[in-house]
Amino acid sequence: MDITNFIVTARNQALLYGDYSTYHRQLVKKLHNCRKRLNIATRNRSKFSKKDPISAEKLSENHEFLHLQLFTAERAWAHAMRFKAVHSSDTKRITGRTRSHIISRLDKAARAAEQLVVALSDTSTTGASDTDVLEARAYASMIRGATQFEKQSWEPCLRSYATARIIYIALSTSMSGDIFKDLLSDTIDPSIRFAAYQSKVPRTLAIATIARKAFPSSDSDLVAQINKLDSELLNQSESDAQKGQVGAPNAPQTITWRSREVKIEDAAIALALASTDTATARLAEKLASSDVILPKEMAAAYDEVLIASQDAADATKHAIDELKEEGVSQNDPRIQSLQITRTAVNYHMISWRIGRNRVLSGEHDGALLDSAPTTTRKSKKDASSRKPKIEPTGRKISRLKDKVVLYDSTLQSIDSIKELPGVAADEELLEQLNATAKYFQALKCLTIARSHSLTSQSLNALVLTKHAFDECEQATAFFSSHDNSSSDTSPHNIEIRQAEIQFLHELLKGEVQRCRAIVEIDNIQQKAANATSSNAKVPLIQRLFEYPSGGADLENLVVYPPKVEAIPVKPLFFDVAWNYIDYPRKAPAPTLESEQRSEQTAQSQKRGWFGFGR
Structure with missing residues (x-):
């Protein structure tokens, strides 16, 4: 009969393009059409007559009566959800007639679902299987739990939702569990957590533990049906019951952050931290094995740890949001403990993310030029038999760009750590983060310098390498005075070991000297080339004062x-010529006698009118 799939599919299709009002209108039409097919619809202008409750005989005759009952329950449920959605934006809680109407609709839906359970329980008549009965029972318990949730009857609500959860988990072992997972994560688990909180159940208990304790074990028939599907589901050891960590007996009860130990009061956070510890142990084993060779395979081993760390961070944020919604102030000790836990969990998550980037960078964090990851796995025999292949320059530059992207991601992750609560006030941690950032900044500058070296830009490469060396020296000064507790065999994370920083420091020292030598050689070659180009047209006889370092050009003597051509003449020849050339001299000042003489001469020359004539 597949009751759960029928209900969930109908809800998803309606809510995908609409809301609860759309779902309610669809159910009204489906219910009317179903009654028409069963020939029990009230005719137009006819008097309404109350229908008899569904029976096992009717179900055995026609399975449409099953859909009729489901449509009836869903219509009442959608009607109630529509009213809740309309009043969800109200600042005050839903009270008065609206709340009473919602409760009455949910109660009607629960009664319709419970009638279906009673009818299906007669398996000899209806032919229903145990799975069908369990699905109907879980659906009825879920609707009844929603009714009790609105009534604020927390213990019965917890019992109903616990019944639905246990049944759905048992059914997921024999059926496709995707639909059950959605119901559990979206509806049942949040309701159990809130009802448990209202019932004063400790938050240290996991939801699975709360459900097992609230499950009605007195119902022998239901217990027997669940044990048929999963005999271990209802069994719980005393140690797990005391710890409240079902499936994770070694879950941590406290977390330490910067010499501060905080008690973990939320079970979801403890379970996520236990998963993180397990994934970390698997990562260490996998990296220590000889099977992992390629950096991409080593980076893939970090995925499980990153997922578990993200789950722990999400669980911590969810716990903080729940307390804020309940009106708990920031000064409350629970909020303070969760903030410290949140900082610690996010720090470890970002630390593993940086470790994954370091593995992808290659050996020694990508400090070596040939330490980039390869694309294929090669055995030792093939590597020894084949000659090394010269890689083209374009491929080398492309790999260097990939490294720069990883370093940028690492530096962004370090900056995100500084934004976590409480980090800005921790001066020692800030110094450590700044030194770590300088270490990766030095690696980034070294990588960019190598790309300039490959393109014959030696001066740019020298400047970047010198800057990388200065950054590394500052990081080395910090790490040399602060001992690192991480071992050399542990997986890479944000912590920098002494051997790694010393290796980079020595490497950069040699790279600076090498780049200086290359720049000097380039300068000498450039001077020689400029001299050769300028003296290429000058014959040797005019360059006897120069030493031909590259050899004399015997073809241009x-x-x-x-x-x-003009011949240079000494100034002595001009001095001798002064004795033979009469250069114009400066005229003396006129005297009285000379003026009279010039007037007499002018009068003697005048003849006739206006000086013309004989």
Whole structure:
């Protein structure tokens, strides 16, 4: 009969393009059409007559009566959800007639679902299987739990939701569990957690533990049906019951952050931290094995740890949000403990993310030029038999760009750590983060410098390498005075070991000297090239004062045929010429006698009118 799939599919299809009002209108039409098919619909202008409750005989005759009962229950449930959605934006809680109407609709839906359970329980008549009965029982318990939730009857609500949860988990072992997972995560588990909180159940208990304790074990028939599907589901050892961590007996009860130990009061956080510890142990084993060779395979081993760490961070944030919604102030000790836990969990998550980037960078965090990851796995025999292949420059630059992207991601992750609560006030941690950032900044500058070296830009490479060396020196000064507790065999994370920082420091020292030598050689070659180009047309006879370091050009000894050229003349020849050339001199000042003489001469020359004539 597949009751759960029928209900969940109908809800998803309606809510995908609409809301609860759309779902309610669809159910009204489906219910009317179903009654028409069963020939029990009230005719137009006819008097309404109350229908008899569904029976096992009717179900055995026609399975449409099953759909009729489900449509009836869903219509009442959708009607109630529509009213809740309309009043969800109200600042005050839903009270008065609206709340009473919602409760009455949910109660009607629960009664319809419970009638279906009673009818299906007669398996000899209806032919229903145990799975069908369990699905109907879980559906009825879930609707009844929603009714008791609105009535604020927390213990019966917890019992109903616990019944639904145990049944759905048992059914997921023999059926496809995707639909059950959605119901558990979206509806049942949050309701159990809130009802448990209202019932003063400790938050240290996991939801599975709360459900087992609230499950009605007095119902022998239901217990027997569940044990048929999963005999271990209802069994719980005393140690697990005391710890409240079902399935994770070694879950941590406290977490330490910067010499502060905080008690973990939320079971979801403890379970997530236990999963993180387990994934970390598996990561260490996998990296220590000889099977992992390629950096991509080593980075893939970090995925499980990152997922578990993200779950722990999400669980911590969810716990903080729940307390804030309940009106708990920031000064409350529970909020303070959760904030410390949140900082610690997020720090470890970002630390593993940085470790994954370091593994992808290659050996020694990508400090070596040939330490980039390869794309294929090669055995030792093949590597020894084949000659090393020269990689083209373009491929090398592309790999260097990939490294720079990883370093940028690492530096962004370090900056995100500084934004966590409480980190800004921790000066020692800030110094450590700044030194770590300088270490990766040095690696980034070294990588960019190598790309400039490959493109014959030696001066740029020298400047970047010198900057990388300065950054590394500052990081080395910090790490040399602070001992690191991590071992050399542990997986990479944000912590930098002494051997790694010393290796980079020595490498950069040699790289700086090498780049200086290359720049000097380039300068000498450039000077020689400039001299050669400028003296290429000057014959050797005019360059006898220069030493030909590259050898004399015997094809350019003199200019032939000779050209007429100006000959330099000494200033002595101009001094001798002064004795033979009459240069114009400055005229003396006129006197009285000279003026009279010039007037007499002018009068003697005048003849006739206006000086013309004989």
